[in-house]
């Protein structure tokens with residue numbers, strides 16, 4: 001076991017707001033053979049645009065966030081900040097191998113959702129700390145049943161499946177393990193969505209000097225024990241992707257949202273092939289927008305136009321204010337503000353920009369209004385019914 005291996009997501013960078021970003025790169029060298037990316041219509045003259053201020057004012061959903069701590073006195077300023085951006089948060093409860101932590105997050109989500117139904121939706125998860133016990137399946141189903149009764153719109157599975165959870169014979173348990181099928185069938189039967197963070201960014205399996213984003217390079221330089229490239233016992237990147245794809249294949253009626261660009265952040269063509277092959281698959285872009293910014297701008301833009309019904313805006317912003325290790329509320333609100341402003345500029349304008357994760361400047365994508373409305377709002381409603 002590699003206890004704690006996944007706590008590496010914590011506090012990236014300066015703010016301890018746990019922008020659970022980074023993570024995941026996947027290893028192994030050569031990308032799959034590139035396929036054609038679609039060429040979407042280019043937004044030209046006469047196509048409606050949104051200014052940054054108009055986008056800020058429009059109703060939006062951040063489809064990947066984590067509320068892991070929020071003191072009572074912090075609720076008003078936090079929700080005022082979301083209101084400033086007309087933003088609703090889908091808070092995702094996660095980490096079944098740390099059941100007490102997840103129960104705490106779940107309790108918080110169940111408390112906040114009815115109090116702030118216009119600003120908080122939530123995704124449940126289930127216990128993995130009792131994996132292998134005879135009643136594991138029934139207990140997990142009961143947790144999901146209870147979560148749905150409390151308004152959960154989705155169920156999260158996390159990379160601990162595939163990279164940490166093991167059977168007694170020391171083999172890693174992968175996400176397409178048949179023991180998960182009854183849960184997936186149940187989620188589908190209740191009309192809910194599976195939200196899946198499986199694997200890691202491909203950079204996690206690459207040497208530091210081959211990584212494509214500075215946040216990944218910095219993190220794994222500082223945390224070699226989490227750098228899968230140095231740990232060949234962890235199933236390879238493409239095994240993680242294949243297992244996730246197998247779930248999509250085995251459960252064609254199950255809606256699946258792949259977190260972090262479905263862990264295929266390094267190449268939009270590779271991601272496009274999955275979207276073509278699995279109509280039940282969409283992705284959020286949480287903490288991976290910088291991976292768009294290191295790819296060819298026109299290629300990324302065409303990809304976003306072609307797959308504009310399958311892409312959900314998300315950030316992986318987290319609030320842990322109120323917990324001893326958390327950022328101050330002030331730091332958290334500042335990070336929220338900066339993250340959203342930066343993203344509005346990138347998607348809505350063609351201005352030259354720079355961010356610390358990416359070497360050198362790049363230009364915003366200047367996406368049409370209709371595409372922005374889908375990405376920032378309508379797709380979340382479609383892929384997470386009831387959100």
Ligand SMILES: [Zn+2]
Pocket residue numbers: 020064065066092286316
């Ligand atoms: Zn996350």
